[in-house]
Amino acid sequence: MSEINFPLLTKLAAKPHKHLNIVAAGRYGVMVDGVFDTGNDGIGEVMEEARAVQHLCDLAGISEGLGYSAHIDARVYLLLVDRMQLRERLDRIATWHSRESGPGGMVGDYCTECGERWPCDTRRMADGTHEDLAPAALDGGQPATEEDHFTDWIGFVEEDDEYAARCSCGYRVTAWAEDAAEESLQRHIDDPRPATEETP
Numbered sequence: 766m767s768e769i770n771f772p773l774l775t776k777l778a779a780k781p782h783k784h785l786n787i788v789a790a791g792r793y794g795v796m797v798d799g800v801f802d803t804g805n806d807g808i809g810e811v812m813e814e815a816r817a818v819q820h821l822c823d824l825a826g827i828s829e830g831l832g833y834s835a836h837i838d839a840r841v842y843l844l845l846v847d848r849m850q851l852r853e854r855l856d857r858i859a860t861w862h863s864r865e866s867g868p869g870g871m872v873g874d875y876c877t878e879c880g881e882r883w884p885c886d887t888r889r890m891a892d893g894t895h896e897d898l899a900p901a902a903l904d905g906g907q908p909a910t911e912e913d914h915f916t917d918w919i920g921f922v923e924e925d926d927e928y929a930a931r932c933s934c935g936y937r938v939t940a941w942a943e944d945a946a947e948e949s950l951q952r953h954i955d956d957p958r959p960a961t962e963e964t965p
Contacts (some may be wrong), residue, residue: 777816824845827843858890
């Protein structure tokens with residue numbers, strides 16, 4: 766999960782927006798049993814947060830629409846739909862670009878779709894693990910260097926019914942035999958790639 770930029774949210778909450786006019790000297794409240802109650806200090810905060818959301822929708826390029834379509838709930842709905850459609854497309858791409866597999870649980874070193882060494886650049890882009898996209902794994906945000914790569918763990922993963930080997934950078938390979946997993950991991954150590962699989 767990305768870190769939240771609270772200074773930006775604070776700035777946007779105080780910035781005027783044409784769809785949410787908050788008067789500085791105004792008194793805001795709620796109707797309780799037909800009586801206008803201004804005793805709840807949280808109303809102003811909620812309105813400021815709503816204003817910040819309008820600005821965030823602007824930054825995300827969400828259409829304002831007309832009438833009710835310009836309201837915050839409608840715009841956030843459009844933002845959700847855009848994100849879901851994007852995630853669906855990326856998941857579909859990731860499914861197309863899969864690792865070679867064979868009988869007896871054997872796995873290959875290349876992508877079945879494009880033929881590049883696994884994991885291919887397209888799969889890593891779709892997964893968000895490409896070196897240009899992925900957060901750095903070591904030393905507080907610095908990418909791994911060649912000397913950071915060494916065999917961290919090799920063993921049998923019972924729930925997967927296969928052997929796995931893990932590099933110190935987090936990269937993980939699986940195979941039907943321990944020596945096959947070790948050999949595949951050694952190829953990664955010789956030619957390091959960003960971590961793409963979960964640690965067992």
